[in-house]
Amino acid sequence: MDHPPSAGLGLKPQHYEAAEAACANGLWFEVHPENYFVAGGPRLAWLGAIRSRHAVSLHGVGLSLAADADPDPAHLDRLAALAERIEPCMVSEHLAWSQWGGSYRPDLLPFPRTNQALLRIAANISRVQERLRRRILLENPAHYLRIDGHDWAEVDFLCELARRTGCGLLLDVNNVFVSAHNLGTSAEDYLDAFPVALIAEIHLAGHSVDLTPATPLLVDSHDAPVAGAVWALYERLITRIGPRPTLIERDDQIPDFDTLMTERAQSTALLDAAAQCATHAQPALA
Secondary structure, three states: OOOOOOEEEEOOHHHHHHHHHOOOOOOEEEEOHHHHOOOOOHHHHHHHHHHOOOEEEEEOOOOOOOOOOOOOHHHHHHHHHHHHHHOOOEEEEEOOEEEEOOEEEEEEEOOOOOHHHHHHHHHHHHHHHHHHOOOOEEEOOOOOOOOOOOOOOHHHHHHHHHHHHOOEEEEEHHHHHHHHHHHOOOHHHHHHHOOHHHEEEEEEEOOEEEOOOOOOEEEOOOOOOOOHHHHHHHHHHHHHHOOOOEEEEOOOOOOOHHHHHHHHHHHHHHHHHHHHHHHHHOOOOO
């Protein structure tokens, strides 16, 4: 992969052949590493073949960084082995928990952003980075209801974790939009509060509407194209911070590869425009 990553796609098994053959400049792919914790077989072989042509990032869903215990050593060993094997361009995880008190929940769950949680999560991030011998990126969560007991605003909490551990931040714009709608806050204010230097990657995705509650909720479902309002927030963000590697997630109702590439092209066009704006904003050399 000769070009730096620009816009990428989540890699799905039904697209392996098309992904390997694709030749767009800067194209990269993201996988959930837990799907590749195997010693061999066709899936791992396909990943290796695609990695020989394109950059690949690992986006974990199982480290449970906000749990009440250290990351599972066996899980971390498997992640380290996969990272050593494919040499990913980025490794990321979620600001969430899925294990607590020895019990597992198949979800990415929120928590009160307390000082105690800050210490615990910072220690877990440091353990992961030491085991992987690389920096990881931490993704902001999607919210569906208010939780009491916070000592920190979310952006401040993420930035403090980055300061203490050296990790970077993965800014998921769809999560920001979904959370702002569900909690009645400003997505624009949230995005504007992020320090430019900490944002190493951006995620875009589609969402759906849950009409069950009295006040309908937006759900970060990854089963639809990126919504127009999310594209607008993304353009606002990269106009301010400049281009960043951007991943379009699609995990359900997955269309054909060409459809996803068309959506990727929309991101690429906005990234190119942001790069031009950044170039024109540079002061002239004396």
